[in-house]
Amino acid sequence: MREERGKLYIVATPIGNLEDITLRAIRILKSVDLIAAEDTRHTLKLLNHLGISKPLISNHRHNEDIKTNILIQKLLEGKDIALVSDAGTPGICDPGEVVIKQCIKKEIDVIPIPGACAMINGLIASGVDTREFAFLGFLPLNKKLRKEKLYKVETSQETIILYEAPHKLKSTLKDLEEVLEDRQVVLARELTKIHEEFIRGDVSEIIEKVEDLKGEIVLIIEGNKKGNIKTNFKSLSLEEHYQLYEEQGLEKKEIIKKIAKDRGLSKNEVYQKFISNE
Ligand code: SAM
16 A cells, blocks of 8 residues: 655745735645745745744755755655746746756655636736737757747737836847837736736837836737737847757647748758758
8 A cells, every 4th residue: 555645835925915825825824844945044035924923945046956856755754845946936937946857756745726826817918819819938048948938929929928027127128129120018016915906018118118127027919910020030040940840749840941031042042951961
């Protein structure tokens, strides 16, 4: 008989307003043996507010691999663990994924405890189409990866949601201006907090309105309904151009056809260029 294993609860916590935590989340935090937190000092403040006292173990990006082994061991010993991050839903641009994947491998139950998540709350109040959307997290700093993600933002027909830190907002908006034309953008700031606000407009209007913005930010961007594309494909290397389409799941033949069209070349010329680059 398999000995009783513990369960891993993925518990969402508030993204600002401390009232945004469910009764179930509070009950789980009270009942588990251990809480794994992104930053134990941060979580301690929430636990004090809720009157909960529990052993805490840190589980942040830089120690996730080591801490995962410890957490798995405890779960195998039958301990129940709640995983929380600093704010919102663990695993959404926050640690969580590593331990969750290991639990699944070891057949340990993983139980989501729903609650606040900045991207969902930014989206639902944005007024932008909510039927289909893609969450792209933060834009990467690496130039090549950033270009690829911006291309996704440019071509995606569904609503796009991005996270951004205030000190990087200006450069992100400038990059978005290069690809967005007049698409509607909503900047959702300080959600659930005293200074919560929604700034709406096209990207150039937003840039004018957001001199020196502070606080936490979600960007919600209308999908590319008109199908217009501004990317200057010639600024991409042939390999980068190929990769863009490959990541969209296109077959080689289709990719060559599209590259030829984008760069104003014949399909044969594109083949020749690939061959000479090999
Ligand atoms: N796990 C979190 C969630 O469920 O939304 C996200 C964590 S991620 C490290 C932090 C980013 O989420 C911030 O840079 C910001 O883009 C967004 N964010 C978090 N709280 C927010 C809030 N109250 N208002 C607006 N954006 C927020």
